[in-house]
Amino acid sequence: xxxxxxxxxxxxxxxxxxxxxxxxxxxxxxxxxxxxxxxxxxxxxxxxxxxxxxxxxxxxxxxxxxxxxxxxxxxxxxxxxxxxxxxxxxxxxxxxxxxxxxxxxxxxxxxxxxxxxxxxxxxxxxxxxxxxxxxxxxxxxxxxxxxxxxxxxxxxxxxxxxxxxxxxxxxxxxxxxxxxxxxxxxxxx
Numbered sequence: 001x002x003x004x005x006x007x008x009x010x011x012x013x014x015x016x017x018x019x020x021x022x023x024x025x026x027x028x029x030x031x032x033x034x035x036x037x038x039x040x041x042x043x044x045x046x047x048x049x050x051x052x053x054x055x056x057x058x059x060x061x062x063x064x065x066x067x068x069x070x071x072x073x074x075x076x077x078x079x080x081x082x083x084x085x086x087x088x089x090x091x092x093x094x095x096x097x098x099x100x101x102x103x104x105x106x107x108x109x110x111x112x113x114x115x116x117x118x119x120x121x122x123x124x125x126x127x128x129x130x131x132x133x134x135x136x137x138x139x140x141x142x143x144x145x146x147x148x149x150x151x152x153x154x155x156x157x158x159x160x161x162x163x164x165x166x167x168x169x170x171x172x173x174x175x176x177x178x179x180x181x182x183x184x185x186x187x188x189x
Contacts, residue, residue: 004137008043008147012036013130020120027123030154031065034161037151044179045147049170051178057168064167068160125161129153140180148179 005013015036020028038058040046049055122130132153137145154161155172165171176182 004134004143004145006043006144006146008040008045009133009145009150011043012040012045012147012150015039016126017120025120027121028126029123030125030129030157030159030161031068033126033129033150034065034154034165035062037147037154040147043147045151048148048151048175048178052168052170052174054168054170061164061168064164065160068164125157125159128157132156148175151175 012033013036016028016032019025019032019035023032025032037045038049038054038061054061129150130153133145133149136152136156137149140149142149152172152175155165155170155175156162
């Protein structure tokens with residue numbers, strides 16, 4: 001699959017590995033891919049993000065992602081579902097942090113026995129983004145997988161990264177409209 005990646009898509013994957021390393025992540029996750037997409041300039045994905053105002057809300061995006069990490073990676077939809085069952089995720093996080101310190105639910109980049117993780121594998125979320133990007137490219141009959149396909153895949157996947165983007169008006173439909181002038185109703189799964 002990687003032989004079909006453009007230089008921009010490869011740079012996003014490499015950037016995601018770097019972002020994971022900077023925060024001490026155990027694996028490369030979709031949030032790292034999103035941050036790497038935000039780092040790009042002069043690519044189709046960066047064009048879409050810039051057109052939708054992403055340059056103006058990077059700090060807010062990073063704050064929202066950090067807050068999701070603080071919740072152990074659960075999205076607001078997950079928190080709402082737990083709330084529907086009578087479970088207050090905010091209260092649980094507060095109690096855990098009171099006992100174990102702030103950020104106790106965040107990934108620490110260490111193996112179960114306390115050793116530092118050297119190689120960062122791709123987490124299931126990031127793998128899903130890569131597979132979905134391939135499917136999107138195939139559905140569009142594109143011969144390559146570009147960073148725009150990665151962005152579209154993140155917006156389609158659901159979860160924290162898609163939720164944070166949607167909060168800022170970046171959805172599958174808006175990205176498709178910017179890139180292709182389409183409404184984005186035909187989604188590749």
